[in-house]
């Protein structure tokens with residue numbers, strides 16, 4: 001069934017055009033199997049690995065089935081989290097790009113309900129919602145399910161699990177019986193399948209079968225690291241592999257908050273996502289993560305299912321998930337749509353029993369690795385840097401700089417070309433002097449840093465890839481502490497950290513106020529470089 005072209009699926013030309021715009025060349029296996037069945041009006045239970053296009057597998061036939069001339073609500077998609085509802089609505093809207101008068105609306109808790117009233121009143125054919133908010137609208141009479149002909153449960157196994165089941169039943173009771181009901185998920189336990197049959201009418205079970213539940217292009221690694229060593233280990237692994245975007249899963253909200261603090265203090269562009277945050281905060285974090293201005297998202301399982309962000313190259317199980325299914329969903333945030341990714345899991349003590357259960361359930365190989373040493377990290381950085389140098393040489397266009405280099409060496413009696421190259425490397429890589437990422441509360445000493453008498457040298461750890469200038473530093477310190485900018489002594493700015501000298505009497509103030517401060521929206525952390 002693979003390599004099926006969308007053209008052979010009897011879709012409207014508006015749909016084919018939208019699919020082409022999205023860059024999809026062929027239907028994925030689950031799409032090839034499920035789209036014709038759903039279009040034929042069948043109830044379907046679809047199971048396929050994470051990141052294999054289940055959203056479009058139900059989204060395309062729904063969009064083809066609804067009548068845009070009617071303003072009635074005709075299809076309802078239920079998702080377990082707000083972020084997922086937003087994302088699915090966005091994908092359906094993109095697919096509906098050329099379908100005029102077709103409206104898809106996400107409806108979820110935490111968003112002002114009157115804004116949703118207004119949108120609903122204007123007539124929406126497809127609603128993508130979380131069960132709680134959908135019920136809320138049902139009770140208020142602002143969402144009428146009487147004309148709904150299709151209901152989809154995305155992440156169906158989760159939705160049928162205890163937490164959501166009652167809500168789902170109440171919603172389904174409100175939808176006319178002559179409807180199509182469609183379930184999708186990457187995992188379906190047998191007991192969930194039995195339960196599914198209760199709600200569906202002669203369902204067609206579509207399973208893109210693989211021996212292994214997880215995606216093959218995700219390399220799965222575990223490390224034996226006790227709790228206290230995990231933060232350091234994770235930072236090294238991140239620095240070693242240097243993934244574009246990373247998701248770190250912790251089991252508790254408190255755990256998420258703590259990790260956010262620690263990682264920000266170490267200068268990573270990290271932020272958290274969990275259910276205790278208000279929706280505006282959650283939206284902001286997701287938007288920043290999608291845009292890449294947050295590189296590490298630390299989350300509870302709210303982000304485990306369905307979330308699709310292209311550049312996630314690594315997933316961490318900082319805590320081992322308590323549910324084997326959740327392992328599959330968590331690590332499925334990487335390696336999507338055929339891309340590759342890495343999944344790292346920490347385990348110690350009793351967690352090894354869970355790790356064993358996970359291996360049994362997924363039938364995947366999770367390989368043990370040793371945590372990279374500081375030297376490994378250093379080497380990886382150097383290799384990466386030199387590879388970039390090689391690439392620049394290969395690309396060419398460096399004649400202008402060759403001339404500068406030549407003139408420099410001719411003029412400087414003492415310096416050879418090699419000296420020049422080495423000096424440039426030192427300046428650009430800035431590695432040797434760079435302290436290990438600092439921990440809050442444990443000032444790092446850098447030997448004799450030679451602050452002027454009466455001055456204290458402070459070390460600021462700034463976000464990775466953050467470009468700040470002297471003006472930013474002076475502005476931030478002067479602005480926040482009221483200390484006259486001219487009293488600030490030497491400032492040295494490196495790739496990821498900065499030294500500033502301030503008069504002793506201001507040091508405490510600067511430290512206290514600045515340790516939670518931001519420069520251009522990025523947290524910075526200041527601590528004394530040398531206790532004098």
Ligand SMILES: Nc1ncnc2c1ncn2[C@@H]1O[C@H](COP(=O)(O)OP(=O)(O)OP(=O)(O)O)[C@@H](O)[C@H]1O
Pocket residue numbers: 023024025026027028031048049050051052053054055056185186305306307308332333336337
């Ligand atoms: N036919 C296709 N060709 C290329 N890319 C596709 C195709 N169909 C979907 N995609 C893309 O693949 C990515 C993953 O799709 P989707 O989010 O639907 O996966 P999923 O199967 O629902 O995964 P999960 O189980 O994690 O929810 C999305 O970015 C989507 O746009």
Ligand SMILES: [Mg+2]
Pocket residue numbers: 054055154306
């Ligand atoms: Mg999905």
